Amino acid sequence: MQTCLLCHKKPVNNLDEAATLRRERKMKICRVETFLLHVPVTSNHVADSLHEVSHWGVPGVVLCTDSGLQGYGYTGTHAHLPTDRLITDAIEYTYGPLLAGEDANDVHRLWRKLHHFPPAQWVGRAGILKMALAAVDIALWDLKAKASGLPLWRLLGGVRPQGIQAYNTDCGWLSVPTSELVDGCRKLTEEDGWLGLKIKIGHPDVRHDFERLRAVRRAVGPNIRLMVDANGVLDLPTALRYGDRLADYDISWFEEPLWYDDCRGHARLARAIRTPIALGEQIYSLDGFRQFIDAEAVHYVQPDAVRLGGISEWWQVADLALSHRLPVAPHAGDMVQVHLHLALAHPACSILEYIPWLRDSIEDSAAVRDGHFVPPQMPGAGTTLRADARERFGVSLKTASPSAANCAPVCTD
């Protein structure tokens, strides 16, 4: 190898030198510390067709390494302490011992070690353990990006340094009365520059949903992208009924019309209606996505790194979608932070969801200008907690459960 003719830098081509550099960059995991935040949602209450939420739950992990760097990763929940604790317990007691002393650089090796740990695999290929694995995987990628001094999207080979289009989910909750919904959508598009909005549907009265859609479309005009999301609540005949009419309002996609696992039903619906189908926020594995894609049951693929096993598996799903020429529109169960990096880096993404709930909890929180996300510049995966986040939103993982409190006279510890 020769010295560069333009910049005159000498190449590092001595193997011993390279080996020394590699050794120095080893990051031994010396501590696995869990945390839990419960962060209030907008106006302390939102509802979709299935859920009412007052807080967003953020069970997560800090991986401390002997390099001094700390990796942050977390998943997303509806802030229910007993189930949140199952996730942090899985991280601390099941995965913690498997991570202690390991080199954090080997993300895929560690992912396999954790995912295929036989007792964990036996009970948790999906659900709580998968969400715990997601938090660990994200913390490992956060470390890798911090160690390289780059924001994750650049480490992954960023394809969109100019940013990516955002759409807003936080305006369209079923709990928002129609007049407020319409005013909110008008303000977001006319004053704040948003180019896309998602409206929740699945009200027991179908006509109610269509009155809202008609009013919103009239208020925002033809140039704004509108999506609808039923959160899996409809049956097939009802979904077909929606499907017949959604095209009248130029709806970009019909999200989770049917129950999450109903691959055949989504395939039948996709064949019958003109509006494209979006789904994926409840799918736990690469194999799950393959089934839906093979069955032609989905058009917009919506993987979520905090429900899949983190960034590693998310990327595999996005590649799978790309190979079928299907667009990826990530679901933001991390409230965007990680997915902003992924969406700036993966060629299959063109639009990304925005929900603002973790704005005050995370450093370098995602910002939208003129309807587009601004690329973050801090090294890492965008998951580092703000210094005051635990003080403001932290929930103790050590407090006794209500049932333990009830038997206080017996359980003296």
Ligand code: 0YR
């Ligand atoms: C509230 N985005 C969604 C929220 C949201 C859910 O349950 O978690 O509506 O994640 O479907 O597309």
Ligand code: MG
């Ligand atoms: Mg959704």
